Amino acid sequence: MKALLRALLFPLLAVLAAFVIGSLIVLAIGDNPLTVYRLMLSSAFGLYDALGNFTFDNWGYTLFQATPLIFTGLAVALSFKCGLLNIGAEGQLYVGAFAAAWVGITFANWPAIVLVPLAMLAAMLAGGVWGAIPGVLKARFGSHEVINTIMLNFVAAGLISYLVQNHYKAPGDPIMQSGPIGAGAHIARFSTLLAPLGINFPTRIPLNVAFLLALLACFLVWVFLWRTKWGYEIRAVGSNPSAAEYGGISVQKQIVLAMALSGALAGMVGINEVLGYRYRYYHDFSPGYGFTGIAVALLGRNHPAGIVLAAILFGALIRGGLFVDIFTDKVSKDLVQVLQAIIILFVAMEMLFRGSLSRFIPGLKKSSA
Amino acid sequence: MFRNVFNYTLIASTIRLATPLILAALGGLFSERSGVINIALEGMMLAGAFTAATVTAFSHNPWLGVLAAVFAGVLTAALHAVATINYRADQVVSGTAINILFLGVPALLSGALFDSTGATPQLPREQTLPDIALFDAQSSPVLASIFNQKPLVYLAFVLVAATFYVLYRTRFGLRLRAVGENPEAADTAGVSVIKIRYAGVLISGALAALGGAYLSIGQNSLFTRNMTAGRGYIALAALIFGKWDPVGALLACLLFGFADAVAIRMQGTVNIPNQFIQMIPYLLTIVVLAGLIRRATPPKALGVAYVKE
Incomplete structure (x- = not known):
C-alpha cells in the first residue's frame, strides 16, 4: 500500500504542477483557468449533457482517444524496460495502420473471420518490423536507437505518403487517403457490442473493439514482462546489460526482441484507426500519439496499470481540448500540448520533487524507480 | 529538362535551404560536444522562428526580431539545461518535451x-531581413545572383569558421570537448562540468533559434504552425553525418540542402518521386551511424548526466 502511494505520488505531483503552470499561462492569455479546466473536465468525463440528459459521449470519446495512447504507452514502456528509448512509435504506428489498410483493401472480399485477424496481424507485423530495424542496427552495429527511430519516422512518413499518393488514393480524391477497406475488415464499435444488452450506445462514437484489445495488450505485456523467461531477460538487460551478458543472456537478441515487440504494439494503433474508426488509411492521422506515448509511459511509471490511467488522462486532455477550442475566447486546444510537455518535463525531473520533499518525508531520497 | 534542374540557381537555392540547417547543426554541436544530447533543436528553432516573427510584427524591425529570437532560444535551452544538468532528467525525454x-x-x-x-x-517585404549582394551584377552576373542572400546566410558560414576556431583553438573549446569526452578527468583538472555544459546548451539554443529566425523573417515573412517541419531533426542528422565536426556538419548540411533543392525542382518533372529524394538525409544518417560508409563516433560522455563524486 505504501509502495503504491509512493508510486502515485510523483506522477500526481507532476500533473498538479503542470496544471498550476497551465493556469498561469491561461491567466496570462486572458481567460479564466477555472472555467477552462471545468470545461475540460466536464467534456472529458461528464455523464450528463448541457440539457441534463445522460450521455455516453464524453467518456466514449475520451476512451476512444485513450486507445492509441495505451498502445504507444505500452510500446515505449516495453523498450524502456530493456534500457532502450523507442521514440519511433510515431513511424511504427503509421506503418502498422497502412499495412492494416493494405490488407483490408487488397483482400476486400474476404470474409470477416479471416480478414479481421489478417489485417490485425498485418498491423502488428509491419509495426514490429519497423521497430526491429533500429533494434538490429543497435544490436549489430551499436548505433543509437534514438537517432535511428527518429530517422525511420521520417522514412515511414515519406514511404507511405508515396504509396498513398501514387498507388492507393482513389482517382481524383483531393484528400491524402486510401480507398475504403472491405466491409469484412471492419471491427465492431461499442454501439454494436452493447446493443444486444439493450444499451443504447450512439453509433457516432468511434469507441471500438480496439479499446478492449488495448486492455488485453496491457495484461499480456504484464504477463510477458513479469511472468515469462523472455520478459525477465529483457528486464535484466534493461537494468544491467553487462550483468545480464555475464549471466548468459544474449543482450543483442533481447534488444531486437524488445524493439520488435515495441513496434508491434505501436502498430496496433492501426487497428483502432483503420479497422475501427475511419475504415481507410488517412494520411497524417496521428496528432503525435507516438510522442504522447512517451509521456504516457513515463507518467504510468512503465507499468501497464499506470499506462491505462495515464492514457485516459491524456485522452481526456485531447477530448477536453476540443471543447476549450470552441467554447473559450482566447485559449485554444494547443493548451493540451503545452500541458503534456510540462508533465513530461516534470516527470523526467523527478529529482526536483524528490529533493524538496525529502526534507519532510524520510526515506524518499533514494530512488525507487 | 536536365538543364532546368541543374543550373547555377541550384547553387543559390542549395545555400538558401542549407542555412537554417547549418545554424541549427552548429547549435547541436556545442551541446553534444559538451555531452548533452540535443534533440530539442526542432523546438528551439520553432521558438526562434515564432519569436522573430512576433517581435518583428510589433516592432517593425527584423533585427530586433533576430535579437529576440536569440533570447528566446537561450531561454528554451535553459529549460533543457536545468532539466538535464541540474535535475539529471533523461536528455532525450527532456528534448522531446521541449519539441512538444x-x-x-x-x-x-x-x-x-x-x-x-x-x-x-x-x-x-521591407520588414523582413534584406538581401545583401556581394558581387556587382554588371561585371559578374552569375556570382551576383548566387551571392545575393540574407545576412543570416553569410553569418552561418562565418559561424562555421568561428565554431571551428573556438572548438579546436581556444581554451573553452578544449574544455568543452574534455567535458563531453571525459567529465571526471575534466573535473579533476579543475574544469566546472556544470558551467561548461550550461554554456554548450545555451549557445546551442541561440544558434538553433537563429536558424528558426532565418526561416520566419528571412526565407518567409511570417511564422506558420510547425514551420520547421523536421529541420531540427535533419540538422541533428547532419551533425552526426558530419561526425560532430563543424566542417563536416557544414558539408552534410550543404548535401542535404542540395537534395532538398533538387527535390523541389524535380517536382512533377521526373519519375523519381519527391518523397524518395527527401528521404536521403535520413537514410544516409542511418547508414553512417551503422558505420557502413564511414564510422561516426559520438562524444564518449554523450547522454550521461554528470554526478560530482
Whole structure:
C-alpha cells in the first residue's frame, strides 16, 4: 500500500504542477483557468449533457482517444524496460495502420473471420518490423536507437505518403487517403457490442473493439514482462546489460526482441484507426500519439496499470481540448500540448520533487524507480 | 529538362535551404560536444522562428526580431539545461518535451496575440531581413545572383569558421570537448562540468533559434504552425553525418540542402518521386551511424548526466 502511494505520488505531483503552470499561462492569455479546466473536465468525463440528459459521449470519446495512447504507452514502456528509448512509435504506428489498410483493401472480399485477424496481424507485423530495424542496427552495429527511430519516422512518413499518393488514393480524391477497406475488415464499435444488452450506445462514437484489445495488450505485456523467461531477460538487460551478458543472456537478441515487440504494439494503433474508426488509411492521422506515448509511459511509471490511467488522462486532455477550442475566447486546444510537455518535463525531473520533499518525508531520497 | 534542374540557381537555392540547417547543426554541436544530447533543436528553432516573427510584427524591425529570437532560444535551452544538468532528467525525454512544448506554445500565443490559429501576421517585404549582394551584377552576373542572400546566410558560414576556431583553438573549446569526452578527468583538472555544459546548451539554443529566425523573417515573412517541419531533426542528422565536426556538419548540411533543392525542382518533372529524394538525409544518417560508409563516433560522455563524486 505504501509502495503504491509512493508510486502515485510523483506522477500526481507532476500533473498538479503542470496544471498550476497551465493556469498561469491561461491567466496570462486572458481567460479564466477555472472555467477552462471545468470545461475540460466536464467534456472529458461528464455523464450528463448541457440539457441534463445522460450521455455516453464524453467518456466514449475520451476512451476512444485513450486507445492509441495505451498502445504507444505500452510500446515505449516495453523498450524502456530493456534500457532502450523507442521514440519511433510515431513511424511504427503509421506503418502498422497502412499495412492494416493494405490488407483490408487488397483482400476486400474476404470474409470477416479471416480478414479481421489478417489485417490485425498485418498491423502488428509491419509495426514490429519497423521497430526491429533500429533494434538490429543497435544490436549489430551499436548505433543509437534514438537517432535511428527518429530517422525511420521520417522514412515511414515519406514511404507511405508515396504509396498513398501514387498507388492507393482513389482517382481524383483531393484528400491524402486510401480507398475504403472491405466491409469484412471492419471491427465492431461499442454501439454494436452493447446493443444486444439493450444499451443504447450512439453509433457516432468511434469507441471500438480496439479499446478492449488495448486492455488485453496491457495484461499480456504484464504477463510477458513479469511472468515469462523472455520478459525477465529483457528486464535484466534493461537494468544491467553487462550483468545480464555475464549471466548468459544474449543482450543483442533481447534488444531486437524488445524493439520488435515495441513496434508491434505501436502498430496496433492501426487497428483502432483503420479497422475501427475511419475504415481507410488517412494520411497524417496521428496528432503525435507516438510522442504522447512517451509521456504516457513515463507518467504510468512503465507499468501497464499506470499506462491505462495515464492514457485516459491524456485522452481526456485531447477530448477536453476540443471543447476549450470552441467554447473559450482566447485559449485554444494547443493548451493540451503545452500541458503534456510540462508533465513530461516534470516527470523526467523527478529529482526536483524528490529533493524538496525529502526534507519532510524520510526515506524518499533514494530512488525507487 | 536536365538543364532546368541543374543550373547555377541550384547553387543559390542549395545555400538558401542549407542555412537554417547549418545554424541549427552548429547549435547541436556545442551541446553534444559538451555531452548533452540535443534533440530539442526542432523546438528551439520553432521558438526562434515564432519569436522573430512576433517581435518583428510589433516592432517593425527584423533585427530586433533576430535579437529576440536569440533570447528566446537561450531561454528554451535553459529549460533543457536545468532539466538535464541540474535535475539529471533523461536528455532525450527532456528534448522531446521541449519539441512538444513548442508545437503548442506558438499556436497558443498566436491565438492570444493575433487571434489566429497558429500563424503570425504577414510582414511587408521591407520588414523582413534584406538581401545583401556581394558581387556587382554588371561585371559578374552569375556570382551576383548566387551571392545575393540574407545576412543570416553569410553569418552561418562565418559561424562555421568561428565554431571551428573556438572548438579546436581556444581554451573553452578544449574544455568543452574534455567535458563531453571525459567529465571526471575534466573535473579533476579543475574544469566546472556544470558551467561548461550550461554554456554548450545555451549557445546551442541561440544558434538553433537563429536558424528558426532565418526561416520566419528571412526565407518567409511570417511564422506558420510547425514551420520547421523536421529541420531540427535533419540538422541533428547532419551533425552526426558530419561526425560532430563543424566542417563536416557544414558539408552534410550543404548535401542535404542540395537534395532538398533538387527535390523541389524535380517536382512533377521526373519519375523519381519527391518523397524518395527527401528521404536521403535520413537514410544516409542511418547508414553512417551503422558505420557502413564511414564510422561516426559520438562524444564518449554523450547522454550521461554528470554526478560530482
